[in-house]
Amino acid sequence: MSINLKSLISVLDAKWIGPETDVFVDHISIDSRSLQNGSQTLFFALKGINNDAHTYIAELIQNGVQNFVVQYIPENCKGKANFLVVADTLKALQEFAGYYRNLFHFPIIGVTGSNGKTIVKEWLNFLLSPDYNIIRSPKSYNSQVGVPLSVIAINEKHNLGIFEAGISTVNEMIKLEKIVKPTIGVLTNIGSAHDEGFKNLEQKINEKLLLFKSAGIIIYQKNELVDACLKEFLKENQLSDKTLFSWSFTDNSADLFILKKESKNDKTYIKYQYENEVFEFEIPFQDSASVENAISCLLVLLYLKYDFASIQSRMQMLYPVHMRLEVKNGINNCSIIDDSYSSDFQSLKIALDFLESQKKNASKTVILSDIFQSGFSNEELYTKVAQLIADNKINRLIGIGATISSFAAKFSNSTMFKDTAAFIDHFENLDFANETILIKGARSFQFEEIVSLLEEKTHETVLEINLNSISHNLNFFKAKLATDVKIMVMVKAFGYGNGGLEIAKLLEHHKVDYLGVAFADEGISLRNGGIKLPIMVLNPESTSFPSIIQYQLEPEIYSIKGLNAFLKIAREKGLKDYPIHIKLDTGMHRLGFERNTIDELIETLKGNETVRIQSILSHLATSDDMNHYDFVISQINLFDELSSKLMEELNVNPIRHTLNTSGISNFPSAQFNMVRLGIGLYGVSNDPAEQKYLENVGTLKSIISQVRTIPAGDSVGYGRRFMATKETRIATIPIGYADGISRLWGNEVGFVMIKNQKAKIVGSVCMDMLMVNVSDIDCKEGDSVIIFGENPTVTEIANALKTIPYEILTSISQRVKRVFFR
Template structure:
């Protein structure tokens, strides 16, 4: 994104007050706490019942933000920045998003409904991401604010969008429709969530259908009321060629009719009829909500004309979406089901089903807040809730909130509190022991504090690996390749420190052509983990050749000595056409055959049927440095000359590859038959312009072990390298140089992030700990600490430490637990 700010005056219906010069913005923000706010940020000052961002404009200006969309200009900032003055900042944000969206013309899937939007969105992203570069709503950004923020994230590399739209009353969808403009509409389950904003269910369905005003297909579950609403909708909003694509458990006239449904342990086998044929499909879930969501995904895949075998293979790999329900280990042998996200009647039913299927202990406790968005009177609602609790054989109920407290008598064995703070104050009197605890509350009750107190405190330092980000980065670089150009992805050095096997499994899902490792033991580990992809070993030692053959790995051969050693073993094993990869040295001068050894290489290989040259490769030395692009072109020319000579003399037509990550971006004309993607997969580019298109993969996290306040004159750490100039609050964090944190990052050279704020490291980094100045941060023991991720990034750390991101990423110790999530 790079937009001339003044060009937005008419788009936003704004009055310009500011500099006469042309100004370009590349970032949109509504969060004054964001560390990404900067000189090219356009900040929309939103105001609502409980907040007014105009109050933070002065602070933002001090941080370098110069461009604002405002409803009024605070007196203390007049003349200090550029302002687009509008009547309503939220409407202006929506206008901007609609304007921005109009610049892109790829297919967009729009999702709406009462339940399942986020799950279907995440599953569709997983199912379609091997074939598309997808932009989707983050988390549950489906509101009047969330939708425009989601759409603004589109860039020119995307070729499919998936956005969800949520509404709570009438006249809201019209705003979201003009922003999303979906070509494909998916209506998920319709229930009682947000019923308060509508006269009846029909009005709610009609309002939701407005999202599909210009959609060429609408996917939905067939029932009488939805059919009636759709008939009226299509009459009112006629679109030539629009398709209604339905499914049903009961109506055999639906496009997809579920003939049979059979529970199998934790999965469900369905048989569905489509276009006169019956197909089987295994869904890896047993609860009804997940089955319905999976069927919605099935219809999207059918609409995209996916092969039935491929549909079966991908859907059986679906996974639980953890942003709403997540199982965690608790204190004293308890297990916790964390649903501290929403509280409505329909989701409570789902959560209780989940509790039953996931319980590790016979005794069950529910901690429940006031319930919203039910559509019932309070008397009727809590009677239904009490019945649900009874039916699910819950042993103890802890109710939190003024409304549920007033209906305490409806629940057996219950204790109630007016608010979360009151419960936390008395939490120690509850003997939580060997039970399964469902923590279910609306966001406003801040039940995450309860989760934090009851969760088992283990694995305090973890490296979280975002597999979605890896998929995004893979698709970004894949989109740069010419037709039929293959992709090798490097997973050496434990996947650049991120975890080799888990990433290899994801890449196998994405149908990557080759994996690359440095040494044979890395390849063996992947093969033992079940990886079927071909794996090239870049630095094979001659002693590893028998193991390479045993595990069907493919060696890179870079010397006559190595070739003869491999040929000897291959002949002893009576191999025929075993794949090898010939490395040419075109200027890196690290490994490879040079010009003066090519003739001997040819003579050794001529007439040889034991091995087959699978590929010819070389390595670029300076593809990331524009000062040496001439040298890169010399390397490419020499590679062309030597590889053609090999191909001609040996009468072969192997794969050729020379480009690494930066080469893919900077030398598109040298893609040959294959490229090798390395650091770019993990979200790192040497090009700041390209970096904006990549997503962060690894986030190294820890917690605060202890907080203390020291007086002026006291020191911190070994060698007294930090002396407090004033009273200073110090946080100790359990991670040090034994975990891979450089000592050079200490003593105010580097920082960690706590509560979205920078906390500079003070004193020397110890073997197992480091200390940070948190005087300005309201934090406590147990609070989360980001060592690197979004801020600081490994790129920022590398600049300070005068090294490269590779070194930082691969230095993280194996004693740091890796946690993978989608």
């Protein structure tokens, strides 16, 4: 890409303001934190409910960015860069992508639906890549922002595009259609995702069909509702010449009719009738979703005139699609980012940004295979890759593959190996320690073997943390706040059991205002992990004050004794204006200054220059229970009264905050200057209506260690608390109360999920194991087990055990490995 900036004035309906007259850009960015931004970047300053990228323009100019698309020019930036001023920067980004798409005239496959979009896209890329140079959406880039960014990655060497488009409500797809303009349309499974954004299923289907206005053919699974919607769609848009290419399990009038589907030996054998002939192929999956996705791909191959032999040989090589970047603990204090199943130029850029946002160690290593289907010549590609590696300040590159090895001279501090086996042979000599390692390779290089070597060895129970869900939940609550209200996020108790440092890094990436921890050692751990955000310590012990000062943490002060102890140490260290946070007790009666101690507090702080009141706070006792509405209002009023008195008497204007997660939702008028988000970030609300808008963050998973069959009359576990009344199949799971599973969840009170079916826990939960009844479940040793997540949720477990979700989450032992992914 090389685009003259002035040529975009008419495209974007923009006003040009800037000193330069002849400027070319070759990189589009919307992320101010990306290390890939530079002098030839065109930065679109997106302005949303929760964030305004215009506030980062001054910093970007300092870092060398000179070209911007903006809605307004910040006062301190006028005359310092080139600006294209538009009414709406998101609309401008989409218009630019549509303009750029129109520069290319090769076939484009557009994929939409409720489920299976990314799988179908990735499988089509695999099936068609031997014959085409393909550009496709990276990961799940299918949103109003993701689609334009995907299309902008097209270059002159590509000759086929595969883009997915996702919508959550009406009037969104029409914007994406103008960007993608697919010539081939694929409609995948229509399910319940985003139902809340549509009046009914019919409206959802009609909206999704809008993607195909320019398509010459629409591929879909035949059913009565979709057929009716398609008929109306063609009529309304006067598209009588459009081809419909359908398939079905039940309707033999479909263009392709499935005659037989048989599963055995972890495979599915599919016999189908097409153009009066019968064919058969196999895929290495048994689940119905994979079968449907494979058939959608089959119709694309048939439309493109692939012969039966090619279809049969390629379909049987389909593979599980890994749609996420995972963060794992590694050997020798390393942190691993596992992206070991893809290697293309666009996703490398995404992975490098993720590496920067999630690095635990300052030293950064990238293990990279040969890159395929870039659309560039090898010379051009590896020149660009070398520049990316340099821009992202990567300390060490390990290249694996004949092609990347031949360009070793382009990289500084690199080590090259011809293949994965050669790397493994030299593994002991590579000295991996105290570094963050991005592992990114094409499937054929089998980099999962490298991940296995580098990964810290722990038992097979893991708590998977979805970082996308944390971002979603954060933005959900931020959208409830007035524009000038700050947000503190609580990461105490090891991030409510989810992992403190990794979540803190994500929150720092999102530029929250404060982090909150309970004790100083939690804050010190975050500082040692590189976190620079302000950190408030809510329960500081006086013995920790020296460490708090050393690590630039900010203590909550809740008593005269504590204040005097901190002032004494602060004076000894010669501090001035050190930030402290004054806690008021307005009815919780746990910690804080009460009304009768306010005068003494004021007297102690008057004329003091050693410390500065950074904030005044209180804590609501019943913000989650509207039966105590009047009590909460009395707390809020008392907080306003006492904090106002402090501010007036001491002539200070600190941040004020009293709302927790449920307070944000239930008492929006009491936001003051800041709110404190806790359990809501992790996807838990006490309000069922609100809960449906939050996303599950943590999924606790394990495996089946052993399956046995016991006869009637035999018992299971300690104390013989389960007695079989008939022949029973029992599966043993390697997780127990030492991992955080309450013993109260045993004895047929609780259950786990295996193959999407409930398996009741039988007998007592042991220290390291529990046993479940799988008599009615077709399962085997090694199969996956869900302890909690979407089903059962931590709230369900908490309700059954008469406790709260906090206890369930924070009880998960740190010996359980955390895996973070996007």
